[in-house]
Amino acid sequence: MRKFFGTSVVAISAAAMLALAGCGSGRDGDSGSGGEAAKGFPANSLIGVALPAKTSENWVLAGDLFTNGLKEAGFQADVQYAGASTTVADQQAQITAMTTKGAKVIVIGATDAAQLSTQVAAAHAAGVKVIAYDRLITNTPDLDYYVAFDNFKVGQLQGQALLDGMKAKKPNGPYNIELFSGSPDDNNAGVFFNGAMSVLKPEIDKGNVVVASKQTDVKQTAIQGWKAEGAQARMDQLLTSTYGNKELDGVLSPNDTLARAILTSVKGAGKPTPVVTGQDSEVESVKSIVAGEQYMTINKDTRNLVKETINMVKALQAGNTPQVNDTKSYNNGSKVVDTYLLPPVAVTKANAAEAYANDPKLAPLTK
Amino acid sequence: MSRLKDLQKNLFGGTTSNARQFGMIFTLVAIVVLFQILTDGLTLRSDNLIALFQQNSYILILAIGMLMVIVAGHIDLSVGSVAAFAGILVAKSMADWSLPWPVAILFGLAIGAIIGAWQGFWVAYIGVPAFIVTLAGMLLFRGGNQYIGNANTIPVPEGFREIGSGFLPEFGPNTGYNNATLLLGLAAAVAVVWREIQARKTRRAMDADPAPMWISILRMAIMVGVIAFAALRFASGRVGTSFPISGIILLVLVIAYSFYTRNTAGGRHIYAVGGNSRAAELSGVKLKRVNFFVMMNMSVLAALAGMIFVARSAASGPQDGNGWELDAIAAVFIGGAAVSGGIGTISGSIVGGLVMAVLNNGLQLMGVGTDRVQIIKGLVLLLAVAIDVYNKSQGRFSIIGSLMRPFRREDSAPPASPPDAEREPAKAAVSG
Incomplete structure (x- = not known):
């Protein structure tokens, strides 16, 4: 029996050490914590775009424009749509995955405006800038910008x-x-x-x-x-x-x-x-x-809206403050979000x- | 006996099983390793593991209840709607009646129990097939959700959000890790070692041959290694994040329900009813009570899952619960349960759910769109069950069959493989 314990202790501590070694060193500390856009980020960074389910042509077009526009601007684009049935859960998972992958900016066309605050907060804490595209994300102080038509x-x-x-x-x-x-x-x-x-x-x-x-x-x-x-x-x-x-x-x-x-x-x-x-x-x-x-x-024109959003991403990349034209009207329940509004045409x-x-x-x- | 054979026979799950019965676990490990390579190490990074558990805990909780429903020979299509219904009522109760959130959680569980009693009544005492009762429930409670919520999204207070998006607290000295998670891992490791020692003691007391010493040690080393790896991963997330509260809830439920289904008379009755309800009734199992219990239990867990999702989403919305029943059912079947009832385990279902979850997560990290993810998940579900059914019909190794092995009475003589192979088809005939 004594031998059993002796060998066990050795084997188990070996296993634990191995796991420890595999893990590398502790936690990354207080990473990012949503600091200032002081220096921007590399020009070939990953930009995440999370869009709702493909229920209207508009979203499909927007997705294509984002994919192409971001690539032309030199970024890596990760454009995702929510699934048809489990829209909210899909979008939450996608935003989290983008944060994990190290996206610098995440553009969100929200499927449910009020159910993303946890994910937006996590992205913000990891130093990601979050732009609400077309639909304002509510009840979160961690949203950075909003781009939409009036x-x-x-x-x-x-x-x-x-x-x-x-x-x-x-x-x-x-x-x-x-x-x-x-x-x-x-x-x-x-x-x-x-x-x-x-x-x-x-x-x-x-x-x-x-x-x-x-x-x-x-x-x-x-x-x-x-x-x-x-x-x-x-x-x-x-x-x-x-x-x-x-x-x-x-x-x-x-x-x-x-x-x-x-x-x-x-x-x-x-x-x-x-x-x-x-x-x-x-x-x-x-x-x-x-x-x-x-x-x-x-x-x-979805083209203009996407173009304006990509301009914002470019400004953030260069370390500048993106252009906005409304800093008063869009209160999402937690803060007034800096907004760029485009005029619609009948x-x-x-x-x-x-x-x-x-x-x-x-x-x-x-x- | 050669050492290799020893290893094959004894590595996991005592002397009566062999490594093959963990086919699903190996599948899971293979998928994890595959994605770990494909995503350049993102899959096992601590923030991703944490997110994976948070995103899927509610589906896995549903899978626990669904396993018991399916084992009893029923199905529950209403879980998504029940979850949404409980979710909106709980959110409303906090917003409109300003219930404190702990009371609201109890309120939500009570709603689940009432709904479950309603559905259990129709299934067990009136004899309406569960498929119909829960199809009705799916419509009923989805409608209820829209009626009560006016299809609005209702935010929930900070305290309540903890059960869905909270983490173990930070305390103690700065070790570079989350201390609470480390302690949890330590406790789990001690439990594993203690259980192994107890098992050896029991076997010796019963004059049975314990597994060879070196296998016990190897097994413990693997388990402790996995636990240590997981604990360190979860403990080394960004400051403020650690093992999620929803994961703790899941762990507690898995342990409790595994014990219940495996080691108590009530739990075994569920299998008896699912295997052959007439025979079970004639042997004195209270058929109605068992059916009532599994349906009711499912709704309580659905309500809990709904609350966890609402807490994680920070709000209850009209789309909550859409399609959840399908995810839960898929997890149970991938995990080796039989459509005809009587067969399946909690741990199998959890592994099945994790296979789906890791697949989903890995594909998302690779930037595969939801359209293709759905196609892949559909094929995986079909293949997993098809391979198992085919193997079983050929009298060969079957995950379903082998997962059942721990439940068979242990023979006093060490079992050899031939009788096993013979008994498999006979079992299928009974449960089919």
Whole structure:
């Protein structure tokens, strides 16, 4: 028995020593701790880009632009999309993996704006700069920058276009409209909706515009996950419940995917096409606008947004402070985030050719 | 007996088993080594190991419950929805009723128990197949989550976040490592050695041949080496990070449930019910009670998993729990459980879950997109089970069969391989 213990002790301590040797020396100490961007970082560093699931063309395009743009600028790009079903968990894991791989900047198009604070904090603690792309990440003091289109303006343009479109079809009201808004977990959805309502509310109060279903609360109008089938189902129900013998004049739709779903539903019910708004300039919707079905969309040229984001990364690389143009409006619940806002453009059949002149994919569609 | 044969027969798990039964562990080690090379050493770096455990603890916790459900011959499709439902209620309870977070955790577990009792009632006492009951539950509680949360994302307070994103505390002298994690590792190493010595004592007391001395020592050395390696890795993360709290919760559950399923009458009843429910009932197993218990237990663990995820995400959101049931079920089957019930182990399921987790993590570190990761994971699941089923049908080595070996009554004579091979197909016939 004594021999047993003797040999055990020797063997076990040998194993432990081996493990210790394999581990190298202790912890890396207080690494980075999110210090200043004082000196920048090497020009060939890894830049992580975490985007939501590929539910709209926009994200696929953004991913391609990031991959190519970052490579052209000399960086290593790691562009990842969340999976279709387990979006939030995927994105959390991806951001963590990027931090582990030593990314210097992580650009995040959040799938759920409020569920990333732990990962953003870990990235920040490791000295990574975090840029929120298109969607503001909320409840974290560790977010560095936000790049987006002016989303309140987007909503205003949609609201105004809806009114203009209906007036062009039928000079006098009252007009019957229905309201749709985006996914409630997307911070932007509310901003679009509020922007649109800032234009529509005065008309509704005057009685000039009527929401016939009376569903005006953002919770009633929201479409979970920006899913087309959700919008189509809701429109089907609205047509059955409210528009048996009424005319539907217009629908406020927050984006193109939902707009087309709404139009599909209206067509299926055999009703005349209402004025439907959109956003994102998706190919199918531009075709639809040119064909006179969908009334308008918003051109938020993803190229410009990605370009602006890459400019920020370049500035950080050189050790400079990136350019921002709004340091007051975007409070994420923990801090006011330095923001660069790009202006959106409303596009209808009338100005489509002009608006997409520089877009290789969309320009041919408008001819 | 030659030394090599000794080694093969005795290295892991006492004298009645051999190294082959750890096929899954070797697969796991192979995958870890593969990714360690492919990712230039990122896989085993301390921050990645810590992240790996934090990211997957909730799925592994689900896998524990799912194993017991599947062994009993059922399935639970509702775990993701139950987790989301419990998560949103707990988040709401803290935000709206300002429950202190420890109370909120108890509240969440109670919700899990109530949901579990509901589902267990339909399965055990009415006899509705668990597939249907939990399919209904999946819709019911997903809807409940959206109804209560209005599909909003609700943040949770700092204290609560600890169970998902917290670490063992820093204390004591500056050793260059996290002292708490080192102590945990030391405790685990002592436990391993103590268990080995106890096992040898027991065998000697029972006049059975203990494994040769040098094998015991080698086995301990390997285990202690692994523990020391893991402890040092976890202890050497960035200051403020160490072994995650969610990992501790997982460890405690794994140990407790392994003991329960392996060494208690209640646990063995689950296997009996899954193997042949009629025979089990005739031998006096309270069928309804067992079925009720496994379904209820699953929902309690689902609620716990939901809370851990919410804590890690710092908020409860409408997408929580989507697809979790599939991850948990995949882990259990990769870990060697039989679709027909009656076969499977907790440790196998944990290893199965870790195989998926390491695969996921490694592919992500290599920058492979989620689309391809899903394809690869799907193929791995299919292959892992297919190889096992094929081997079993050929009467050859089967992970499923061999994982069951520790549960067979030990023969007094040292077992040779031929009877083993003969008994395998017979076993399959019973459980199939």
